[in-house]
Amino acid sequence: DAGVIQSPRHEVTEMGQEVTLRCKPISGHNSLFWYRQTMMRGLELLIYFNNNVPIDDSGMPEDRFSAKMPNASFSTLKIQPSEPRDSAVYFCASSLMDLGNEQFFGPGTRLTVL
Amino acid sequence: GESVGLHLPTLSVQEGDNSIINCAYSNSASDYFIWYKQESGKGPQFIIDIRSNMDKRQGQRVTVLLNKTVKHLSLQIAATQPGDSAVYFCAVTISGTYKYIFGTGTRLKVLA
Numbered sequence: 001d002a003g004v005i006q007s008p009r010h011e012v013t014e015m016g017q018e019v020t021l022r023c024k025p026i027s028g029h030n031s032l033f034w035y036r037q038t039m040m041r042g043l044e045l046l047i048y049f050n051n052n053v054p055i056d057d058s059g060m061p062e063d064r065f066s067a068k069m070p071n072a073s074f075s076t077l078k079i080q081p082s083e084p085r086d087s088a089v090y091f092c093a094s095s096l097m098d099l100g101n102e103q104f105f106g107p108g109t110r111l112t113v114l
Numbered sequence: 115g116e117s118v119g120l121h122l123p124t125l126s127v128q129e130g131d132n133s134i135i136n137c138a139y140s141n142s143a144s145d146y147f148i149w150y151k152q153e154s155g156k157g158p159q160f161i162i163d164i165r166s167n168m169d170k171r172q173g174q175r176v177t178v179l180l181n182k183t184v185k186h187l188s189l190q191i192a193a194t195q196p197g198d199s200a201v202y203f204c205a206v207t208i209s210g211t212y213k214y215i216f217g218t219g220t221r222l223k224v225l226a
Binding site: 004031033043044045048050055056091093097102103104105106107108 | 145148150157158160163204205212213214216218219
């Protein structure tokens, strides 16, 4: 298995632009998570999907952030418009949500908003 | 959750020595614990996990110890190698739920 796949690996954009991050979870996993990691705040859960349905989006910073999971093998995290404070590494993780099975993380997307 | 701040605790060990990294948690209902390793520029990688019905679990060169009485777990790495250099952090959760509480990371530096 290739593991969790994320694209792009690096994204540099200008303030105000739309940014779309993509994730392909591990085949067979029914849960998907988007995290943001910064030096100051560490790993923060943004949103959690179970069976393609958003269960908890309380970690989404504001309305500029949105996430979708149209099918079991694909998810997007969109920021529109982007701001410099959104600069961070964004991780996607997936798991088979069965009595707390471990979450497998993707390689992350390093986002820089100028 | 806890955060990994600018000033990560750092553990420096000599190559070949054993390393011990600690983690404290606060929720006594937590019953599933995971150690992750994060190398520079990569995502967190699962190392080993333990459930609350155990107090020790061993993997290849790694051992996790769980003390539920004082809500503490540790990761022991035997014969530390240069490839072990990374940030290590624990994740704590309750089985059947999805929220992980990530501990403060510890940067492990292996000295040649």
